Amino acid sequence: MIITRVRLHRISMPLVSPFTTSFGTEHSKEALIVEIGADTAAGPVTGWGECVAMEDPLYSSEYVDGCAQVIGRWLVPALTAGQQGGPHGAGDTEGGDADDLVAETVGHRLRHVIGHPMAKAAVEMAVLDAQLRASGQSFAAYLGGVRSTVPSGVSVGIQESIEQTLRVVEGYLDDGYVRIKLKIKPGWDVELVRAVRGVFGDDVPLQVDANAAYTLLDATTLRRLDEFGLLLLEQPLAEDDLRQHAVLATRLQTPLCLDESVVSARSAADAIALGAAQVINIKPGRVGGYLEAVRIHDLARAHGIAVWCGGMLETGLGRSANAALASLPGFVLPGDISASSRFYDVDLTEPVEMVDGQVAVDTTPGIGRAPIPELLERFRTDLSVVFR
Ligand SMILES: CSCC[C@@H](NC(=O)CCC(=O)O)C(=O)O
């Protein structure tokens, strides 16, 4: 394909309620929507990507305004270099015939830019969406999906009190969510889980996510979670500490799941080899894109490691693409793919619905959804025309 247009839409969407984790509270979703216009064999198409970086570098080192700069200053020039009349981008050593720009080569063409997986993932997602809209294939079919619906889990933020948490959990269970994930942090963990188990019983699929809030010195506390039959304990320790996660794993019964620590297939391989992860939360934005996400899925499956699809409060764009990814065979645990209404009164796209605990996998070309123009206008706080 030939890229003819790249626009970055900086958006801000209000959340239905504040979302608190061990590292902070979100009141709105700050995101970047990548719009790529391309000439393809099937004619002109528009592809859409969603950058999942947050406003502040608290979940990972990336942040949304930094991603906008990386995309505009380095990534798009690298992809458009060599196009007829396109600018020559930094690091464009091989140049290559841009006419052959396909999603499968985006990662390679961007390899000279160190890091920035969320920025790269958003660009690759838009290229892949354009490519699949042109070919008429859905994300799910292209990625290797085998299910027509995926189970819908929900993430429960840190609330004002345990009583408030019980009310929130009850509401989500009444909505039909099939798995509850509780955010925890030091001092908000064992008694919280005990209360939820006490009220809702031992059969509700339940897991916790620490967002790297603990250290190995907390092993005794974390071991007390073993009595509750949790599905997994997500990212208890620092994102760059595989070794201590491996040590912690030997002291706990609850399976360890990594999120922030797995930023590529290579880091997933290291985590598996070290015994630092028995389960992996795959987020396409965090690992550099949907293609890398599939590579991690395949690697984990080869090692008998369960994976599930995590969430970054995506709009319907990323939410729909995540449902497609979660339809692959190795996604054997419910993901954080809740209905749009869990976070948004009004979504950027047609809302993702949950019916009987399931989210339908879109079968139309590409992501299957696109931003609704008037809503993109409503939520947009900045527009930068990066190319043409
Ligand atoms: C603002 S915290 C975002 C990262 C967090 N995501 C969730 O808890 C799920 C959010 C969602 O349902 O999209 C995680 O660490 O897994």
Ligand SMILES: [Mg+2]
């Ligand atoms: Mg997590």
